[in-house]
Each structure stands twice: as C-alpha cells, then as structure tokens.
Amino acid sequence: MGKSTFGNTFTVTTWGESHGKAIGAVIDGCPAGLPLLEEDLQKYLNRRKPGQSRFTTARKEDDLVEILSGVFEGRTTGTPISIIVHNTDQRSRDYGNIAASYRPGHADYTFDQKYGFRDYRGGGRSSARETIGRVAAGAIASRILGEIGIRFCTYCKSIGPVSIRNFNPDEINQNVLYMPDAQAAAEAASYLEECMSRQDSAGGVVECRITGVPAGLGDPVFGKLDAVLAQAVMSIGAVKAVEIGDGINVTAMNGSTDNDGFCNKNGQITKTSNHAGGIMGGISDGSEIILRASIKPTPSISQPQQTVSRDGEELSLEIHGRHDPIIVPRAVVVVESMCALTLVDALFSNMSARMDRVKDFYLKK
Amino acid sequence: MGKSTFGNTFTVTTWGESHGKAIGAVIDGCPAGLPLLEEDLQKYLNRRKPGQSRFTTARKEDDLVEILSGVFEGRTTGTPISIIVHNTDQRSRDYGNIAASYRPGHADYTFDQKYGFRDYRGGGRSSARETIGRVAAGAIASRILGEIGIRFCTYCKSIGPVSIRNFNPDEINQNVLYMPDAQAAAEAASYLEECMSRQDSAGGVVECRITGVPAGLGDPVFGKLDAVLAQAVMSIGAVKAVEIGDGINVTAMNGSTDNDGFCNKNGQITKTSNHAGGIMGGISDGSEIILRASIKPTPSISQPQQTVSRDGEELSLEIHGRHDPIIVPRAVVVVESMCALTLVDALFSNMSARMDRVKDFYLKK
Amino acid sequence: MGKSTFGNTFTVTTWGESHGKAIGAVIDGCPAGLPLLEEDLQKYLNRRKPGQSRFTTARKEDDLVEILSGVFEGRTTGTPISIIVHNTDQRSRDYGNIAASYRPGHADYTFDQKYGFRDYRGGGRSSARETIGRVAAGAIASRILGEIGIRFCTYCKSIGPVSIRNFNPDEINQNVLYMPDAQAAAEAASYLEECMSRQDSAGGVVECRITGVPAGLGDPVFGKLDAVLAQAVMSIGAVKAVEIGDGINVTAMNGSTDNDGFCNKNGQITKTSNHAGGIMGGISDGSEIILRASIKPTPSISQPQQTVSRDGEELSLEIHGRHDPIIVPRAVVVVESMCALTLVDALFSNMSARMDRVKDFYLKK
C-alpha cells in the first residue's frame, strides 16, 4: 500500500505540502449513487480551518475545496473522487529563518535524516495542512455512514489540566474549544491565555463517540477494528496515545469490574455496561464506540529553544510566526474523519463475511 | 491485505484456533541468508508458554515449534517460512458449558454477530493462542533486527495498582512477572494472590524500549512508525491503549516542557531529552523508541457473571477451567514481537527512500 | 501485499518447496457458513496429482490434503483455512547431480542471482508442486462461486501442433490430456510419444470458459477483471502468454468485426457475439468469460544441454529423473483455480460498488 494511502476497499490518498501550490486527496472505492456536493466537504473543512478564534494561527486560508472528478450531476459515480484545496497564503518568508536549523518537536530533523533534504519553507508534508485531505475524505465517509444511521459526537475532553465535568452535546459547537461543558471551556480558555502570555502552548484530549454502528464490523486478528482505529488516529501528527473504552484505566480494574455483562432488553441482546468501548475481540458489538486521542502541545513556540543547525552547530531558536497555541480543537474533526474512514472500510469489508448474505446479495438482485 | 496478514514487505499471516489441530504462521519477505533454527523460535515461544508460574493457566502445552519451509541448511532461503505448533491439550470438555452462552469480556457475542456461528469449544480465533504465530514471526524479526544492532527491552511496568519504582534490566527475567523491580514484583504477586482468592483477575502495563534504531524509519503520513506500532500492538487481544513516549502525560505539558531540544554530542546530533519516545513526525529519530500497552484483566473469571444465552435468555455464568488470573506477563513477548515485525517492515521499506542510495545499491554491487 | 499472497479480500498465501517437509496454503477471507470437507479439496488436487498417466512424472505423491483450521463441524468459520500436503516422495538423490549447475529453462540461475543461494535439491519454490496450494484454494473458491451459479469448463485446447477441431465437453474427462475432442487427444498422444522418444518435451494451450458470471465484476482501471486474471494466470510457472476473448486475433480485425453488438432477447439485454470474451472495460458483461494460457514445453529433458556451473564453468547437462514430458494437462486445474480465486475476490469487492445496495445490505438485515 502506498505510504500516503489509507484503507483497503475505501481508500484515501493524500498529497501536498504546506507551502506548495495546493493540498489534495484522491478518494477511491466510494460507492456510486451517493449524493455529494462541494458544500458537503466544505462544512467539514471549515471545522479545521485556521483563523476561527484567538487560539488558532492567524494564517489566512479560506481552504475552499474543489471536486475534480468522480461526481456527476450531484452523485458519486463510483470512480475516484479527486479533491483540491489551493494554498493561498503560503508567505514562505515567515519560515526563512528556520530553514537551516531543526525546530524542536517538529519533523525537520527526521525528514533530513530520511530523505537527505527537505522542503525547508515550512512543515512540508508533516504540516497540519496535510490533514485537509483527510477531512475532505472523512466528510465523504461520514456521509456514507450517515446513510445507514451511524453518527459521530466528537469534542475536546480536556485541555491542559482542565477536563470536562459535564457533558452537554449541544454545547460543543457553542464554544471555540469544542468542549461539551461551558464552564470547562471558559477555564480552558483562561489556561490558554495564560500559556500564550508565557509564549507557550498546550495539549489536550479529543474524545470520539460513535453510535449506530452495527455489530460485526472489524476482523478478529490484525484487522481488529480497534487496531485500525489506533493506526488511523495515531497517524495524525501530535497524537501520542490512543485509548479505546476505559483505556488505560482498565489496568487497575479487575475482571469482575471491567467485564461488560449481557442482558435482554425487550428481546434485544444488550450489554449492561460499556467498559470495552463498543469493540469486543476486535469486532463492533453494537454499542457506542468510544475512543480518545492524547494530543501534545503545539511544538512551535516563540520562547528560545536549544537546537542545532543542519551542520550540527548549537544555537538558540525563537519561532516567530503564526502558530496555534493549541491544535486540539482543530484536531477534533480530524480525529472524527479518521474514525469515519476506518469505519467505512470495515463496513464494506464485512459484507462478504457470511456466505448466506453473499448468496442473498447476488441471487436476490 | 488479508485480514490475518500483517506487514507490507515483511509479512506474517497467522492461522489456527485454540481447539483446532494446530496453530501456525507463514512469514513472507524474510531476506535470504539469515541463520535460523527452530531453537531460535522456541526460545521466544517459551516466554509466552502457559504453565510457567502459578499466575498462568494450567493448560499444558509444550508449544513445540516446527519449521516446514523456507529454511535450508540452517539459513533462510528468501521464500515463505511456514511454522506450525500442534495443539496437544485441547480438552474441549472444559468449555462445553459455555458453548451456548456469551462470556462477558470475550468475543463470543461479536463472533456470532459477524459470522452467524462460531467454534464454541473455546476462544477459537480470538484465543490468546493465536499469538503463537505472532511470537514465532517476532523471533525471526528480532533476529533480523539484531543483525543491524537493534535490541529490545520489554517488561511489565505495572500490574494492577503496583507500578515499578526502580529499573533494573537484569531483574526482568528473575521474576515470573517480568518486572524490572524485584520489590514491585513481590508486591504485584501479593496483589495477584489476593485477586485469585476473590476469584478475580488483574490487568497491567507492558513497556517496550528499543535501542539501536537508525534514524529515518517510518513514513510521514498514514504509515507513521508510531501509527503502525499502534495498530500492531492494539491488535493484541486485551490491549485497550497504546502510548508512545510520554503518551497521555503530554496533554498536561507545555510546548516548552514537551519539546526535545537538540545538541551536538561529540559531532553527533542528539536530542537533549526524549519525551517523543524516539519518533518525530512518524519517523524514527535515532533515540530510544518507547511504547506502552495497557492490558485489561483476563475476562475469564470463576465468580458468577450476568449474561445471556444465544437465544437471549438471561443467566448467571461461572467460568471454571484453566485460565490465567493475569495475562500481562505472557503478553510481554507478544508486544515485543509486534514491535519487531513493525520495525523490520519499516527497515525494508526505507531502503528506497533516497535515490542516491538506490543507485549505490544497484550500481556498486 | 506479501509476495506469496494473492488477492485483496479473499486471499491465498502459499508456502513450501518441492523437497521440503510439506506444501501448504492459508486461505483468508472465506465467508463463514460454507459447507467444506477435505474431500472437496482432494477432488481438485487429484486433477493435478502426478502419476495419473504415462505423460506425467512417475514421482509418487498421493497429495493427501489436510485442513488444519478454519472449518468447524463441516462449515467454514470465517477465519483462515490452513491446508497442508506432506511431501512423501522427495527422493532428493534424483537431483544431486544438478545442484551445482544451472538447468536451462528453470529458475536455478535467477534464484541464485536474487537470493545468493538456493535449495538445490529440486525446483524448490518454483517447482510445480507450489501449485498444490493454489489448487486447494481454488477448490474453495470454486465452491463459493458454485453457490451463486458460476461454473468452469477448462481443458487443453492444443498440445504442440495439435489443436481441437470439435468441442465436446463430456469428452474432457474421458482422456488423460483433458481435451474436449477425442480425435485430437489421440493425435496429441501420438505427438507426445514421439517427443518422448526424442527425449524431448511439449507445450500447449489451456482454455478456460466461465459461465454464470454476473455483470459488474471487476474495476475500471488497474483492477480490471481481465488484468487481474492475466496476473493470476501468468503467475503460473511456464505460462508465456495470456489471451482474453479473441486475444491476439483482434489485431487483424476491424472495429466493425470485433465489436460485439447488443440486442434484446426476451427482455434481457444480450450481446450478439462475444469477441470480447465476457469483459468490457475491465468489467464482466454477463456473457461467458473466455481466457487462454500458452504454456511452454517442460524444461527438464534428458538430452544433453549446454549450461554452466555456479562457478561459470561451461558443461553439458543431462537431466535424468522423473519429469513430465508435458505439464499442460496438469495445468488445466491450476489455470481454473487461479481464475476462480480472481473471480471470488472480484465478487466480494463488487458488493460495495453501489450505495443503494450497501444500504439494503445493512438496513434490511
């Protein structure tokens, strides 16, 4: 599989650098006949677009998406959907002073080690702008999932030391931090202001809850649904941990408290709890899927940092420019997109899991 | 990619159920000329073999491995290596009483939902015995990595509420819990005794440290080294969280404390710290790779649990039989194996990352 | 994808060498609930088994197949099916004299060039015995296809200069050359006798016709059904050409004679001819799929041949031993198996081609 491609049956291939001409993606394996307009993608891209609040980079990008192929008369044709977003505000001069040295917390050093040189104008391929392609693809994936009743609820669970105490889904889009708790959002905002005053940055946790997932998605071994979700989400820059269900907390529990029992609820087999986060043995169990991503503080900070030049000369670096003091809120839609991509692939793969259903599919049509 | 296959260039395909005739794996893409004997694999398998201590299942399996292909006169030939381990102690009568109901914490329910029926004699494909193939493959991967100086140090970092306070690598193989801290190991043993007396089970954390990894392994986007490691490790049954470097702790840090600076150490560019856990932008940076897996308590416990039958009838289930009160110590070598498999694949994939090196390879030979 | 793995959703991974302990395959992605017994596989293996006629090697192998996993109570479970056939008549002494030199027409030289050394006891991995795994997998694939009405008719179309003039499907299994024309079979037998008397060997053409294939299988670009069939069939050792429909004859035709028109046959859209061989633009059109493989003469002949030793010393080589004067009849079931594997993969992949059918699948169940 290409290194910039994700998925098996439903795939996305992203391309583009932060300071190149454009950023884009090719989505392949989308079923024919899905209603799809550029607006559907734009709505998702707007959720990650910069410049939306005082906590995001001032880089001005409209991030207008254009569909180049795969859609005809408002419906997908079953052929690859190519999307493009032009970079309009590269302003590469901002980065001129960092071309010759390695920014701490960035991929500058490892790119040079791997490839021998790099596009020194910015983050290049490891810029957060790469996620534009993921989000456009995620919007398509979400539309497919929506058709069979799968819904996402994704938000910031914590920012720095501030965690949510209440959960009000209607609040999520009411604050610029996408927190489902207005009080926590206000505290987090204060914390961020304080970080910014110290020329510092902050991290946090994104949580994604997915309802309506039919039981049976995912495969028992390497293609476990949670395993693929882990890859999907860990592949987002700055994510340093992925948890499913009770996550790291399971280690201090016992079998008797961690196991989810089963009961019969009006003729429907249901679990009595959901410590597992909706996945058992790598396969969805029909309850809510719950996943968390721990995201590190933005590495670009303007206080002096110790580093070296490409030639190995030690120096002190200050990164001025337009950087997010926190990327967690903008990562919300990226996490959701990666989960959506994973689920669509599992959804399609699962269609051939049972011979009786394969026969039905081909003999009844 | 086959659902039971892991890797792109260096692949392992596992097969077999807990109560079938045998368990095995096919390892493909192994370079020719690697010295390899059955003993090399057996050593790894012995680390996960049951019956080694009072904290593991009494099921008696010697888990003797046989190499069926791909090795000639003590060296790999470059063709697929097929390995097999016969199941000798299936004793399926142990499981008779659970055939008709869904064990909490297991994959019984999800298998039935996905496939319509299941091998009800035991865990089937989601049994921990499936990891035999992973460990045999991991032994081969480790041997390849060893040839270029990559070494593993893997251990239990915590069991239930007991975490290590000291780190003595020589201690790891001195206690049955594979903890690098004798004192903590003793405390953990007491904790486990207490769990067992309550007919309960416990979880814990496995940590894997990898040294000697050259900078440059991994790809910038979906094939990030940490992303593939996350999939690899999360695909082990019972793992509920994967962390890289400082993991979930990064969320409360600031850029100024989380960023690793660079310095020049006798002409060698080095990092001043390793919060990132050896991976920057998805690419290894030459420092130690650090990964943690959170593992849930063994779901099989003998105290009564609420569940339902296949027909939806509610009932109380007691699982008697031969089950590990904790699987974390036996998972140590499984986590190490999955990391080794991931690294070999990244090692081979990286060989074509630079045109000058491709030219060297083909024109200098 | 592993180099020894074929397919995307329904995959087969083969392993084993001609003179190793055993030969086998792992079939993954088989739907659950398919009735399957060892006899089902044995029937196919018997069609390629040596020693069936005076035109095949005298090597005595019963080629008894054993299923090691993935089948429970006579039905597939949805997990990998591992099959094994033990090598019982390796008699490696037959090959001792050829260990140090390169047999013309074989892969000895290229194996040494690629891997640095080889299993010199026989053909190793490039032996025709490798196809055992393909045929066992093909038997499973054919069983799946049979469930939805897809049937194969595969036979020798020509042997050396002798081509069939009549087509009587009932005749195919009445002669040891699997020709649908008794007269041609008799002539071909005479030709082979004559080749054998000259210590020489012969080639021929295998044709495969597949009926009942629903329209819509295959993808428009790189995954064209004919393209994947071409890879599948060309991957059989000794195949030097693959043709679809009218094949090489199309080059001398005109659009007006090569195009298949459409008509309405009792309300069913049908083609007026089938020059295309059942595939248009890479997608099955519902008519018979027709494919031909050109197979070279067996390279092992006992007359003296010019070659060199591993050290480059020129010498004359006579290959005595038990070799088929022709492999074409035994290749019939191998070609059929590779086509079956390709079709099953296309069948499953096609299930997510239309959004309305995906919705039906998940919302109506």
Next chain:
Amino acid sequence: MGKSTFGNTFTVTTWGESHGKAIGAVIDGCPAGLPLLEEDLQKYLNRRKPGQSRFTTARKEDDLVEILSGVFEGRTTGTPISIIVHNTDQRSRDYGNIAASYRPGHADYTFDQKYGFRDYRGGGRSSARETIGRVAAGAIASRILGEIGIRFCTYCKSIGPVSIRNFNPDEINQNVLYMPDAQAAAEAASYLEECMSRQDSAGGVVECRITGVPAGLGDPVFGKLDAVLAQAVMSIGAVKAVEIGDGINVTAMNGSTDNDGFCNKNGQITKTSNHAGGIMGGISDGSEIILRASIKPTPSISQPQQTVSRDGEELSLEIHGRHDPIIVPRAVVVVESMCALTLVDALFSNMSARMDRVKDFYLKK
C-alpha cells in the same frame, strides 16, 4: 489496495474522467533527490497526445502537465507527487446522442450494470484519457530506471495485417506509427487509409524491449515479474493479450528448442538465446525483457452498429465525432509506462531480498 492504484512500494493512483475538469495522478514512494521537472513529464505526454497525425483523433488537447507537490527546487522530496492535466476541449455535445444507448465495444453497458448509472458524456473513467496519469507516472519511473541504466525501446510491431520485417530503432520516431521499419509503416498507413475510407478502425501489436535490467527482479510466486507486467499491460484498455518472450509460439516448440542454454562470455554467465524474454521463474535473468501487447481496433466507428438503449430498445447507432481510427501508436508510450512502473516497484522490493545486502545498507551508511 485502491482500485485505481498500481504498485506496492512505488505506487500510482490515477483519477479523472474524459469530460470532467481534469485528469491526474498521485505518485507515491518516489525516492528523494531525483531531478525532476515538468518538462520531463511533458515529453512523455506528448508521445500520447491527440492530434499528432491524420490517424489520431482531432480532439484538441494540449495536455499540459503541472506538478502540484512532491518536487522542491527541481528535485523530488520523497513525498507524493501530484500531477494534473486540465481537460480543455471536452465539447460534450459530441457525445449527446450516445448518452442513452450502449456503444458496442465500449464499457457503457458494464458501467451501467456495475454502478447503476454513468457519466454519459463520454468514456468517462474508461476513456483513453485515463492513461495520461499512467504516462506521467511512467515518465518518473523511466527517469528512476534511467539512473541505473535501464532503457526502453517500444514500438508498433504490427498494424492490422502489416508486420515489421526489419528492425531499425532509429526509424521508430521517424514515422507517425512508431514502427521500426519505414516500409512497413508506409504499408500500414495505406491500410489505415483504407480502413478510414470504410469508416472502420484497426488494431495492432506493441512490443516493448527493456535492456539493462539487473538479474534478480521479481518474486517467485504470485509476484512474478512477468505476472505483474501482464496485469500492468492488460489493464490498459483495448489490450486483449500479453506475451512474454516467444509468447504463444512456445506452445509449438519443444523443450530442446525453447530452453535457453547458458555460456560463459568473458567471465560473465550469459544465456545462449532468449526465448524466455528475460524472465525465468518470474525473476529477471539479466537479458533483455521482451513483451508484446495485442490491441483491439478502436471501437468507435461511424458505420451503423446494432445496439440497444438503456431501456432495452433495439436501435442502430452511428458514432460521429473525433475518434482515432487506430490507438496502437498512441498506446506505445502507455505500454512503456506500465512496464516502467512495474520495474521500479520490483527494483525497490528486491532491495531486501538478501540479508547480507540489508546489513551492508544499514551498517555501511
């Protein structure tokens, strides 16, 4: 693997329809540091561009290529190379009259069967314009291969009934039919004039010869170099047969005449003939690789043809518009491109075939 993606390590993903906004491709896995300019790609695209002679469509497309990512300061960066060619002369009105019926020899019917509807403005995804992405990618692949001395010579071997009798490589680019025999080219031109006068079209054979290929490329089983080449070339629309080396002619030969002997030529092991076409057991043997593709006559002809409407109504169709009377000459560079893509992938995959070379690679750098 995505259906529109080719390759494992070095991949190309194409997108775009004949009458959409643009056509493009994403090339991933290209090593860093390769000098690459848009001119390098344009040179290849010009070889397949329409309007070059009286034997190609009058559709006016400049097919100007733009590189959107992956190249910085004239060198590849190791990240995906996105290329785009805008469609400037869609003139969809040409196709209006064929929207409702199925053109014989085209994929209209199978697209409708697979996807439920189609972009009826033209060939859509199965248009020959799709090959633009392949050729741009092929240009990059050829540049990589050129760096290690691999060269292509590709030409029309026959057109309709006219085959070349002489082989003069310098002649290939001297005639619009890319034939290496001026006399045959003249005869073929007459034949084509005659076809055109009858409102008919013609087919032919493209042959590709590749020199400088190191021994050892390709894998022994499903990834045989000839098998992957067969898929690559058969995936080009209108190709109905692929032959390697002596191809279909081997079936009438004997082992004694088909086998290539070995000799020692000044200390170099060489073959005494090349019936195998440079590939033995699926692995390159260091001699010239020879491949042929049989290409059918252009299906679009303006004489009346029998067909049906989407509703199944029988009718007579005349396709007026701008269609090539033959596509074989324009397919020359497409066949070459697909072979180049295949070889680069095999080249990179082969780098990890031997443990000693892997050690050299990592320990000597």
